[in-house]
Amino acid sequence: MTRTPVGEIRPSQLLWTYGPEALIDLPNLSVVTMGIDRWERDRCQPIQEARLLANVRSVLGPQVESLRMPPLGDRDVVDPFSAAALVGVPVKPFPRWLRCVKCGLLSPFDAGLFKLKENRYRPELTRFVHEGCRGSSNDQRPKDADAVPARFLMACRAGHLDDFPWHWFVHGGPSGCRGTLRFFESGASLQTENLWVKCDSCGAAKNMAQGFGQAGRDNLPACRGRHPHIDRFVDDCVEDPRAILLGATNGWFPVTLSVLAIPQTGSPLAQLIGDGWTFFEDVDSADEVGFVVKTLKKTAQLPGIENAARQSG
Template identity: 50%
Template sequence: MTRSPSPIPYPPSPRYRVGEVRPSQLLHTFGVGAIIDLPHLSVMVMGLDDWSPAYATEIGEERLLLAVQEQLGPQVKSLRVPPIQPEGSDNPFDGSAQIGVPVATFPRWMLCPYCRLLAPRDSDLFQLKSDNFRPDRTRYVHANCTKPGAPPTVLPARFLVACEKGHLDDFPWHYFVHQGPSSCTGALRLLELGVSGEATDIIVKCDACGAQRRMSDAFGEEGKHAMPACRGRHPHLRDFAEHGCDQQMKAILLGASNSWFGLTLTALAVPTAVDTVGQLVEAHWVILEKVSSREVLQAFRAIGQLQAFVQISDDALWAEIERKHGGGSNASAEPRSLKAPEWQVFTNPTSAPRLPDFQVTDVAPPPAYRHVLERIVLVEKLREVAACIGFTRITSPGDFAESGELPADHRAPLSRKPPLWVPAVEVRGEGIFFQFDEQAIQTWEHQPAVQAFERQVFQAHVNWRRTRRLPEPMAGFPGVRLLLLHSFAHAMIRQLALECGYTVASLRERIYALPPTEDEGPMAGVLLYTAAPDSEGTLGGLVSLGAPHILGRHITGALDAMRLCASDPLCAEHTPLTGPQTLHGAACHACLFVPETSCERGNRYLDRSLLVPTVERSDLSFFGGSV
């Protein structure tokens, strides 16, 4: 999508297009507060205060909106797609060329590759060269460089500082090279002694006083003492933390993967109304919630906004709208879990309506697995909506707790004030839902060997949380049921990708695992699906593998592949207690791990010995040795 940036984060200035990214990338890769590395620039996506919601289309998904409000407050009124430039707007001087997501130059320190001068962008040493017809050529140049000919294009400084509370700042170059506060105002130069690019071969030097220091001094435990205290800066908000920050700065590299981790909530758009009118109103509530009277309803019908309700009278439609406005909708009684309504629909597919964005078909499980699988549901069409609620730096959300217990001060805000809307994207796809037999699951869970293994994983879970100094180390344990379903999901993702036409990274999992003791339990199911912003996610290649005679072959192939790993016997001998940093057993990149974009749990809580016998043990396998 079109980017419409402000080149500096202070006074208003001319706006230039500098690049394009997809809407989905603005949620999962380059969201608010993230740094985008462009061909000649490094820019940061600004906070929602600078966005223009007038060009951001609203997305209707009431369950997800309620979940977002629970996290950010009731003032959040809508989910919106990031602003997108209209199709066919090729004129760079047209007003539509300014539609996009605002960004600002960051880091603000830049380096001349020829004379090695290191200076901030606003030092008047660098000039902006824009190209309205080729945004990718927008760059800064060092106009007074000693290089003969055209002035060289400067590069962003590759070192930054950040803290675990989401703050990010320019590297303190003067403080670092002078080993503390200094009144010296000499020019700085960043010199490379070798060709490796490693920090040990890079020196920052002051021209005036001759002070110099290796960049390797900024990293590691000793590097913490070389850094000043965190200033609490949020460059995406042009602001500093109100009460400062008590964290120590940590040096990171520009483009480091730990500089930004998005926090997103995801929901599948499933129907919750029981009647046809209610389902249609639910699907078009983004439009109908603006209807405040019969007259407005008639006006909407007259301008063609209610084409889906041609067969429904005004009386019936108005009655349903009044019921939702009055709190009589199913949403008012929504369970807090986003997955509970999805489970109810997938486990009762015959009562689910066939809507444009949701179609399911119940099929028989493969004959060889009817003793463990109760139902297979082909999800021919589905819609997934994801919303961004914040982000973290240095440490990913999964490193805090699997149950989502993220400290409030570690989540960086999207705006200076509580947001009235949050960015969201919707994608469409297809999938296969596996419902496991609850009795078979409970019988397996009560086996002595499985219970002993669960205690072992629980101890590893406690150790893992204590290592990270998380409150209540014994909280958030998902149970051995989730380990089984999670391992099965990964095995099937790797197997189905061989034939369905999608890559492993294009497939995702959604685990439904709750014991009977939980309020919304019991649940024991897995949804494997693909969702993409274009037609790739709905080609039918995944659903076509759900036929009983085809799916049985793939389940058998997936389980057979889990018996032996290329890393055995080391992989099979691994247990969750092998080290304090692991939460998986017999699992590795050669057998069970998948891309983290496909996994709900960051490749944790996995063990293939729960599926089938391995070379190390055979007393835990749910599917036994006869598959």
């Protein structure tokens, strides 16, 4: 997969607003933050905080190896085409469906109808275009027109996030029709009631209001259990999916765990004992200390003990 910088966000935004599977509504693109298995591990500094790690493991499980910082890019990279300019948190376009602002063409970004226009000097200007667009009546001089995210998505209460099922929705269910779809407005305001999608080939059309509320329950397929940030589908979701709008503030919430970190006072050993105090508090002889240390080394329950406690082991 090729990599293109698409913009910048602050590290704190990664924690509170744009963590894995959150949508980032950039000026010209909408992207989803990929799961941490796609992040460049070597660019992510480890955080030595044994108590926090223990807390996280108690919630997520023992598979959590370490805590790490987000990858930090160098803001002063001179060459925008260098490898250093590509350091960052991986994202991919989501929703995959885009709409041409001129002719209303509605299609996935990777179906060959839209093209990515990179801007390495100003990544935030990177966008998709409908190449050689001839307007909604197909009678204008060919000219590239901007393509923007189709602002409808589907989500369920189990936390799945999917593209809006445009083909299914327009055709009233599964259909063999392979026509291109078009998005258009009727009426003066951009209320959902005035937004329509239509199939170029068979003429089927549907009003977007039909995707919401009770009508939505009748017009949308079952949840596919999609997690776009890890490219995975689970097939046993029983929740009803609902249409949601891109940019809705109730789309993603962080789960946070915190500890009060007391800065090291120069003695790594004292720090280690402090971090692992629950293991040491009932010890009442030197022999017992040796035993606890041995056990901790074997079970790797206190990161750092393997280096710090040679003399007692």
